[in-house]
Amino acid sequence: MGHNYAKPLTSGQKMERLLGRIPPSWHVVMERVAGDATWRALTHAPGQEGTWSAPHTDPADALEDSWRRNRTVTV
Numbered sequence: 001m002g003h004n005y006a007k008p009l010t011s012g013q014k015m016e017r018l019l020g021r022i023p024p025s026w027h028v029v030m031e032r033v034a035g036d037a038t039w040r041a042l043t044h045a046p047g048q049e050g051t052w053s054a055p056h057t058d059p060a061d062a063l064e065d066s067w068r069r070n071r072t073v074t075v
Contacts, residue, residue: 014060022067030059041066 009017022028022043029042033055041062044050053065 011058011060015063018060018063018067028063030063032059038062043067044070 019028023045025046027042027044027046027050031040031042032038033040036055038055038057039059039062040055041053041059042050043063043066048070050066050070053062053069056062056065
């Protein structure tokens with residue numbers, strides 16, 4: 001009996017998928033917190049103010065957090 005388990009995305013694959021979803025006109029800022037080894041991200045539409053993500057050890061997780069917080073601001 002075989003099992004079909006989905007292979008989790010690598011950080012690079014996740015980042016590529018997220019950047020493909022974020023509109024090209026949006027601002028994207030990635031920041032490494034000095035001395036903390038964590039990342040935070042900010043994404044927002046032009047003319048809008050976005051909310052920074054919470055700190056994450058993986059930059060792709062920080063970008064996803066910011067995208068989820070700010071994507072409903074548009075449309």
